[in-house]
Amino acid sequence: MLGLPPVSIVALAIVFCFSLLFLPGVLAQTSQKSATARQDSARASARAFDSHDLSGVWEHEGIGGRIDSGPIAPMTPWGQAKFDAAKPGFGPRRVPPTEDNDPVLICDPQGFPRAMSLENPEPMEFIQIRGRILQFMEWNHNWRTIWIDGRNLPKDLEPTWYGYSVGKWEGDTLVVKTAGLDERTWLDPLGHPHSDALRVEEHYHRVNRNTMEFTMKVDDPKAYTGPWMLVKMKILKLNPKYEIQEAICAPSDEKAFNKDITIPADTPARAK
Amino acid sequence: MKNRLLLPLSLLAGVLAVGTATFAHHGTRAAYIVDPTKELSMTGTVTKFRWGNPHVYVMYDVTDAKGNVMHWGAETRPPFVMAKHGWSRDTMKPGDQITITIFPAKAGGPYGLMSKVFINGKLVLDDEQTRLQTDNDKQ
Numbered sequence: 001m002l003g004l005p006p007v008s009i010v011a012l013a014i015v016f017c018f019s020l021l022f023l024p025g026v027l028a029q030t031s032q033k034s035a036t037a038r039q040d041s042a043r044a045s046a047r048a049f050d051s052h053d054l055s056g057v058w059e060h061e062g063i064g065g066r067i068d069s070g071p072i073a074p075m076t077p078w079g080q081a082k083f084d085a086a087k088p089g090f091g092p093r094r095v096p097p098t099e100d101n102d103p104v105l106i107c108d109p110q111g112f113p114r115a116m117s118l119e120n121p122e123p124m125e126f127i128q129i130r131g132r133i134l135q136f137m138e139w140n141h142n143w144r145t146i147w148i149d150g151r152n153l154p155k156d157l158e159p160t161w162y163g164y165s166v167g168k169w170e171g172d173t174l175v176v177k178t179a180g181l182d183e184r185t186w187l188d189p190l191g192h193p194h195s196d197a198l199r200v201e202e203h204y205h206r207v208n209r210n211t212m213e214f215t216m217k218v219d220d221p222k223a224y225t226g227p228w229m230l231v232k233m234k235i236l237k238l239n240p241k242y243e244i245q246e247a248i249c250a251p252s253d254e255k256a257f258n259k260d261i262t263i264p265a266d267t268p269a270r271a272k
Numbered sequence: 273m274k275n276r277l278l279l280p281l282s283l284l285a286g287v288l289a290v291g292t293a294t295f296a297h298h299g300t301r302a303a304y305i306v307d308p309t310k311e312l313s314m315t316g317t318v319t320k321f322r323w324g325n326p327h328v329y330v331m332y333d334v335t336d337a338k339g340n341v342m343h344w345g346a347e348t349r350p351p352f353v354m355a356k357h358g359w360s361r362d363t364m365k366p367g368d369q370i371t372i373t374i375f376p377a378k379a380g381g382p383y384g385l386m387s388k389v390f391i392n393g394k395l396v397l398d399d400e401q402t403r404l405q406t407d408n409d410k411q
Contacts, residue, residue: 247351248325249325253325254326256322257324257326257327257329260329260331261327261345261383265304265347265377266303266377267379268380269381
């Protein structure tokens with residue numbers, strides 16, 4: 001029917017039967033190879049990305065330094081009075097540089113949570129070691145510790161500029177709680193206040209090797225009628241090639257800059 | 273590394289990809305008219321160059337046709353940002369001739385925010401587009 005001699009047909013049949021005998025082995029080998037490849041790939045991913053390790057230099061996605069808060073909860077009378085007394089150098093309530101009282105404009109510590117509110121466009125470096133994460137902020141050469149050794153927040157903390165922070169993993173999200181915060185700092189450059197009753201909760205979720213989701217909730221019953229998101233959702237990107245630089249707010253530099261530039265530039269020119 | 277100036281390619285691209293802007297600390301943009309139609313260009317002599325936080329700035333004198341001298345001041349970004357783009361504390365010195373384009377102060381005085389700078393004829397800063405694209409003061 002195919003014009004092949006009967007002997008050829010028999011030979012083909014024998015070859016076919018033999019190949020059937022060896023096929024399971026061939027298939028097994030192929031399957032083994034692809035399984036090995038998958039394991040190699042998984043190992044490579046594991047090496048490249050550990051969702052429970054936040055180490056690295058992280059910078060803002062896009063142009064940094066944008067305030068990205070959720071709706072701000074109504075203030076209590078105490079909070080409102082503090083807000084009214086705040087004279088920002090930025091935003092809709094901006095006053096001339098001779099009248100502002102934003103603590104950072106005289107190089108007072110930015111403090112927490114403001115230093116992590118991402119109003120600063122500068123990158124940060126996280127270093128994770130046993131039991132703790134150290135966060136280094138490029139702006140003002142600041143650092144803070146997040147304890148991840150299972151401890152709870154101590155009671156009756158004496159307020160400090162950066163407070164006391166503990167973190168626990170919930171799935172792949174690191175939940176960090178902070179208390180013991182000095183109420184001399186502002187939450188943002190707009191002058192939103194806080195008291196020493198402030199509690200802050202940060203969420204860090206490394207969704208892949210290069211990307212981290214970050215949110216920050218503030219809860220201060222003395223200043224606000226409810227919690228609100230100081231950082232709604234921010235994407236941080238890993239930049240393994242970047243080296244954190246020195247960027248210190250030195251009072252003498254600030255004074256010279258204000259005298260030579262900020263104040264005269266913002267003073268109405270005299271009529272000629 | 274002293275006096276290392278910007279690469280010609282970045283100048284041709286017309287963008288100094290400064291990337292960061294410490295606007296929030298001083299509301300810098302709010303004090304200036306960041307509008308390409310309001311820029312001022314002038315040539316003057318550097319009297320002071322300060323390399324420090326929060327922002328690098330230069331003071332310079334501009335002499336008009338009648339011989340009157342006007343003292344000007346202009347600021348740019350922080351030193352650690354400018355350093356990434358080839359600036360150093362030696363980028364300018366008193367006596368250097370600069371041709372500078374600024375976004376002028378809203379208050380009307382002789383102050384500005386640097387847009388473009390030539391030192392002794394060499395372009396060392398082109399920050400115009402980045403400034404225009406960074407719309408921070410409306411937050």
